[in-house]
Each structure stands twice: as structure tokens, then as C-alpha cells.
Amino acid sequence: EKLPYAPTLARTPLGGLTTTSTFVLEQPRCVFTTLGDDAVIWLVVAIPEAVENFNNSVGPGTPERAFQGFPGSADAYMTLNTTILNYPCPKPPGEITVLRVGSETGCTKDERRPTCNGPLPGPGPYRVKFLALNGSEPVAETAWSEPITLRTARPLSSIPAMGSGHSAGMIALTAILSILFAILLASLVAVLVFWGSDAYGGSSTFSKPEAVTVRRYNTHHAYDQPAARL
Amino acid sequence: MAKSDDGIHILQGLLVFGNVVIGMCGIALTAECIFFVSDPHGLYPLLEATENDDIYAAAWIGIFVGFALFALSILGIIGVIKSNRTLLLVYIILMLITYAFEMASCITAATHRDFLTPNLFLKQMLERYNKLETVNNNDKWMTEGVTKTWDKLMLQNQCCGVRGPSDWQEYTSAFRSTHSDADFPWPRNCCVLDARGSPVNLDGCKLGVPGYYNSNGCYDAISGPMNTHAWGVAWFGFAILCWTFCVLLGTMFYWSRIEY
Numbered sequence: 001e002k003l004p005y006a007p008t009l010a011r012t013p014l015g016g017l018t019t020t021s022t023f024v025l026e027q028p029r030c031v032f033t034t035l036g037d038d039a040v041i042w043l044v045v046a047i048p049e050a051v052e053n054f055n056n057s058v059g060p061g062t063p064e065r066a067f068q069g070f071p072g073s074a075d076a077y078m079t080l081n082t083t084i085l086n087y088p089c090p091k092p093p094g095e096i097t098v099l100r101v102g103s104e105t106g107c108t109k110d111e112r113r114p115t116c117n118g119p120l121p122g123p124g125p126y127r128v129k130f131l132a133l134n135g136s137e138p139v140a141e142t143a144w145s146e147p148i149t150l151r152t153a154r155p156l157s158s159i160p161a162m163g164s165g166h167s168a169g170m171i172a173l174t175a176i177l178s179i180l181f182a183i184l185l186a187s188l189v190a191v192l193v194f195w196g197s198d199a200y201g202g203s204s205t206f207s208k209p210e211a212v213t214v215r216r217y218n219t220h221h222a223y224d225q226p227a228a229r230l
Numbered sequence: 231m232a233k234s235d236d237g238i239h240i241l242q243g244l245l246v247f248g249n250v251v252i253g254m255c256g257i258a259l260t261a262e263c264i265f266f267v268s269d270p271h272g273l274y275p276l277l278e279a280t281e282n283d284d285i286y287a288a289a290w291i292g293i294f295v296g297f298a299l300f301a302l303s304i305l306g307i308i309g310v311i312k313s314n315r316t317l318l319l320v321y322i323i324l325m326l327i328t329y330a331f332e333m334a335s336c337i338t339a340a341t342h343r344d345f346l347t348p349n350l351f352l353k354q355m356l357e358r359y360n361k362l363e364t365v366n367n368n369d370k371w372m373t374e375g376v377t378k379t380w381d382k383l384m385l386q387n388q389c390c391g392v393r394g395p396s397d398w399q400e401y402t403s404a405f406r407s408t409h410s411d412a413d414f415p416w417p418r419n420c421c422v423l424d425a426r427g428s429p430v431n432l433d434g435c436k437l438g439v440p441g442y443y444n445s446n447g448c449y450d451a452i453s454g455p456m457n458t459h460a461w462g463v464a465w466f467g468f469a470i471l472c473w474t475f476c477v478l479l480g481t482m483f484y485w486s487r488i489e490y
Contacts, residue, residue, distance in 0.1 A: 015438025015445055019399055021411045024437060100437060102412050119412035156356040156401045159349050170340035173468055177333045180475045184326060187482050195486035 005031045006143040007043075007128050010098040020151050021119035022102030028130050029097055030089035032140055039139055040083060041132045045101065045120075046076030048127050048147055056131060056138040066114035067107075071121065078131070079117045101128070125149040241484055242310055248477035249306040255470045256299030262462055263292035271455040272382060275375025279354055280346075285456070288339035288463050295332045299470070302328060306481065318485045325478055329471060336467040343460035348449050352392040352401075355380060359417070361404035380448075381419050389448035390420035395438070397447075420444050 009017055010024040017024050025043075032041060042060055058064050060078035067077040080099060091097055107116035120126065125147035132140040266289040277283040302325050309317035359380050364370040384390055391397035395416040398405065405417060413436075421435035421443050429435050434442030 013440065015395055015440075015443060016415045016436060017438065019411050019415045022415075096437075096439060098437065100433075103436070105410055105412050119410065151399050153402045153406065154400060156353060156403060159353045159356075159401065165344075166341065167344050170337075170344055170464075173340050173464060174337050177336060177468065177471060180471065181329060181333055184329065184475060184478055187479060188322060188326065191482045191486045 001034070001140045003031060003140060003142045007130060007145040009148065010096075012096055012098070014098075018148070018150050019102075020123065020153050021121075022100060023120070023126075023148055023150060025099045025101060025128065027087055027091075027097040027099055028142065029087050029091040031130070031142065032084055032087070032132055033089075035084045035132055035140060036134070037083060037085060039132045039134045040081050041087070041130055042078045043080040043099065043101070043128060044076055044078050044131050045070070045126055045128050046144075047071050048125060050075035051127055051144050056141060057136075059133075059136050061114050063114070066111070067116040067118050068109065068111055068114060077114070079115050081115060120150060123150040123152045238484075238487070241480065245310045245477065245480050245484060246307050248473070248480065249303040249310070252306075252470070252474055252477060253300045253303035255473070256296040256303065258296070259299070259466060259470060260293050260296030262466065263289040263296065266459045266462065267293065272379060273452060273455060275372070275379045276351065276354065276452065277346075277456075279358060279372040279376050280350060282342065282345065284338045284342040285460050285463070288335040288342070289459070291331055291335040291338075292463050292467065295328055295335060295467075298324075298328045299332075299474075306477075310481070310484065313488050315485060315488050318481060318488075322478060322481055322485065325474065325481075329474060329478070332467050332471055336464045336471070339460045339464040339467075343457065343464070346453070346456055348392050348453075351449065351452060352397060355392060356397070356401050356403035356405070359403065359405050360408060362408055381417075383448050383451060384417070384419040384444065385423065387448055387451040388422075388444045389446050389451060390416055390444040391447055392449050392452075393447040394445060395420055395443065416443070 005028065007028065008026050010026050014024055016022070028041070032039075035041075044054075046054065054076065060081065063069060064074050065076060065078050066074050067079060070077045080101070087097075101117065102119040104117040105119060107113035108118040110116065126149075127144045127147055129144045130142045131138060267286060274283070274286065277285065302321060305317065306321045306325070308314075309321050354376060358373045358376040360377055361373045364373050398416040398420075399411075405414075409417075415436055415438070418429060418435075421429035421432065422441070424430050429442070431439070431442045438445075
């Protein structure tokens with residue numbers, strides 16, 4: 001049975017929606033309505049070229065569907081198997097119901113785990129769909145998603161690290177200080193050369209303030225003079 | 231005669247006042263530069279790793295210049311009051327030397343501030359954060375400094391990366407070569423951590439759920455203190471130098487009028 005639903009990336013805003021090796025899908029809630037409790041829902045991740053001739057009967061765990069062979073010897077892999085009980089309907093409001101594809105790093109090279117949910121090997125693009133199997137018989141599937149492309153990391157040498165030009169403030173500061181310093185030096189030279197020499201007298205100079213002494217004046221009073229005459 | 235005497239007294243008074251202000255500003259400059267050199271925000275390892283920490287050199291010069299200004303202002307006050315030609319000449323020449331040093335400090339601080347762009351810190355963070363193979367002891371020291379500083383920054387300011395956590399996704403880095411993208415889309419310190427230092431919700435952090443990871447960048451937390459530092463040294467020094475310029479011109483004029 002082919003359902004019209006197509007898997008999409010998670011709708012809530014997430015910082016890690018797509019990284020360089022993982023992406024986050026919306027869970028297929030309220031999609032598989034006629035499924036029994038013992039059917040197993042698988043996620044199929046494929047390269048776009050494998051979509052046209054995809055054979056639903058090739059079971060998970062075979063070498064053609066092993067994660068470790070993707071995308072070289074296996075052009076699709078199946079992972080994230082679960083039953084309908086893990087996708088209850090209706091979805092509770094406010095809950096984030098997502099599937100992170102690529103989160104299992106422990107089994108990337110383990111051939112005994114062909115259904116590993118390992119990190120994607122490259123930026124893609126990839127197309128996914130959900131496939132429900134009863135035993136080994138496909139009973140329901142969704143449509144294929146749009147191509148999902150992951151992020152690519154640019155080399156850090158591409159960051160231009162050289163600073164931009166000088167700011168206006170710095171140029172003004174340098175210019176003004178240089179001019180002031182030049183004026184000071186010029187004034188010092190002028191003062192030393194023209195006014196520093198002894199020869200310049202001039203009425204505008206002032207003398208150092210002398211120590212003020214109190215001089216005692218002899219007061220010549222009239223009564224002293226008779227003493228001098230005597 | 232009385233009038234020029236009054237004028238000279240006014241000039242003396244102004245020069246003494248000018249020198250008092252220079253002395254106080256000198257002490258303030260020393261205090262400010264000691265504050266900057268003490269690195270209260272712990273950002274010095276980032277500058278050290280750029281191998282161009284001229285802002286700190288400018289602050290060091292500022293400490294000594296401030297102290298010199300204070301000492302010279304006292305000399306200037308004594309020279310003006312005693313109208314001693316020798317003292318004043320010594321004062322003028324030493325002040326010009328101090329002026330030159332302070333000029334160098336201001337221009338260095340202002341120029342070097344323009345050098346500190348977000349891209350510089352981004353490149354440094356990507357190159358050095360958690361880098362494991364270091365070439366020599368110096369490299370190891372700088373790498374450890376950068377790593378510790380970034381860990382502390384991200385923890386204390388609740389931020390991640392220079393512009394945001396996507397920095398770790400958009401570019402390759404030393405961190406990325408040792409930590410897989412699926413397990414560590416961004417460093418652990420970008421997650422909201424509990425009191426014991428472990429993430430509150432690791433899956434939420436890896437997914438990038440708002441509230442479980444820090445989504446804003448750390449550039450503001452870096453550039454804020456650095457701007458204050460650079461502008462504090464550069465523009466306060468500039469203000470002191472403008473005032474000193476006037477006082478020195480007045481002193482030279484006064485010196486030329488002293489009768490030999």
C-alpha cells in the first residue's frame with residue numbers, strides 16, 4: 001500500500017537540523033493508519049539514482065541494504081526499525097517528535113550491524129522513505145522525500161584573516177598627535193634659539209622675586225637730634 | 231609694570247593648575263593601565279596566540295608614562311614657583327620625552343584595535359581549539375591558552391563560537407578532526423550545563439533544541455572588553471596629551487620670559 005505522505009525534515013527550528021553528517025526527520029505520526037502492532041517500520045535512506053528501480057522486497061540486513069556498504073556496494077540502507085507503538089497518534093502538542101539520522105557512531109564499521117544508524121558518509125543528496133514490513137513482506141510505504149543535502153564544511157584557510165583598513169578614529173588620533181608633537185618640538189627649538197640667549201634683554205622680562213626682607217628703618221625723631229648735637 | 235606682573239602671576243597660576251591636573255591624570259592613567267594589564271576578563275591568551283599583543287604593550291607603557299607624568303608635574307610646579315630656568319628646561323625636555331612615549335602608546339593601542347576582527351578570532355579558534363598535535367612548546371602553550379579561554383568564555387557567557395554554533399559546521403577545524411560531527415556537532419561547552427558541568431540534555435544539545443544549547447556567538451563578549459581596553463588607553467592618553475600640549479607651550483613661553 002503506497003501512502004501519499006513524504007518524509008520531511010523536522011519542522012521545529014533546530015540548530016542541528018542538518019549537519020555535515022546527520023539530518024533530522026519529522027517522525028511519521030498519524031501516517032500509518034491501517035498497520036498492525038507487529039509490523040516493523042523501517043527508514044530507507046538511498047541515493048537519488050536508486051529511487052527509480054528500488055525493490056521493496058530486498059530485506060534489511062542483506063549486503064545490498066547494509067549501512068557499511070553505503071553508498072559503494074549498497075545504493076540504499078535501512079535503519080531505525082520500530083513498531084507503530086513508537087509513533088502514537090495523535091501527536092501531543094508541544095512535543096518535539098523527530099528522528100535523528102546518523103546519530104549512532106559506535107557501529108559505523110561493524111559489519112555485524114548492517115542496520116546501523118551511522119553518520120552519512122558525504123553531503124548527499126539523499127532521499128528517504130518509510131517502509132513497513134510484516135515479517136519480510138512489505139505492507140505499506142510512504143512516498144520518497146525530496147532530495148536532502150547536508151552541509152559542507154569549507155576549509156578554514158578560506159577565512160580572510162587580514163584586518164580591514166584603519167578606522168577613521170585611529171587616523172585622526174595619529175594625525176593630531178603628530179602635529180601637536182611637531183609644534184612642541186618646533187616651539188622648543190624656537191624658544192631655545194631665539195629667546196634663550198643671554199643677549200636678549202628686553203623690558204618684558206621679569207626678575208625673579210627676591211626674598212622680601214623687612215628692613216628696619218631708623219626713624220629720625222626730633223628728640224634724637226638734640227642727643228646728636230650734644 | 232604692575233600689569234605685566236599681574237599677567238605673569240596669572241600665567242604662573244595657570245601653569246601650576248595645569249601641572250596639578252597633569253599629575254592627577256598621570257595617576258589615573260597608571261591606575262587604568264594597571265587595571266587593563268591585570269586582565270580581569272581573562273582574554274590575554276587569545277591575544278597572545280595572535281602573536282601580536284600590542285594592546286598590552288601600550289598599557290604597560292601607559293603605566294610608566296603615568297607615573298612619569300606625576301613626577302614631572304611636581305617638578306614643573308616647583309620650577310614655576312621658583313622661576314628657575316634650569317629646572318624648567320629639564321622639565322620641558324623630560325616632558326617631551328614622556329610625550330613621545332605616550333604618543334607611541336596611544337597610536338599603538340588604536341592601530342592594534344583595528345587588527346582585532348571577528349574573522350581573526352574565528353580562524354584562531356578553529357585552528358587552535360582542542361588541537362592535539364602541537365609543534366613545539368610555544369605552540370602547546372598557546373593552544374592550551376586558547377582552549378582554556380574558549381571553554382571559560384563559552385561557559386560563563388552562555389555563548390558558542392564567534393558568530394554562533396554554525397561556525398563549527400561551516401568550517402573545518404582542529405576540533406572537527408578529533409571529534410566526529412555526529413557526536414559533537416559543536417563542543418560540549420556549547421551545551422547548557424548543569425552545576426556539575428555535564429549537559430542538561432545531551433540529545434537536545436546535539437539536535438540544537440533552543441534552550442539546551444547556546445545559540446549566540448561569543449564575539450560580543452570578546453570585543454566588548456577589548457574595545458574598552460584599547461579606547462581607554464588610546465583616547466584617555468590623547469586627552470592627557472592635548473592638555474599637556476597646552477601646558478608645555480605655556481611653560482616654554484614662561485621660560486622665555488624669565489630674566490636670566
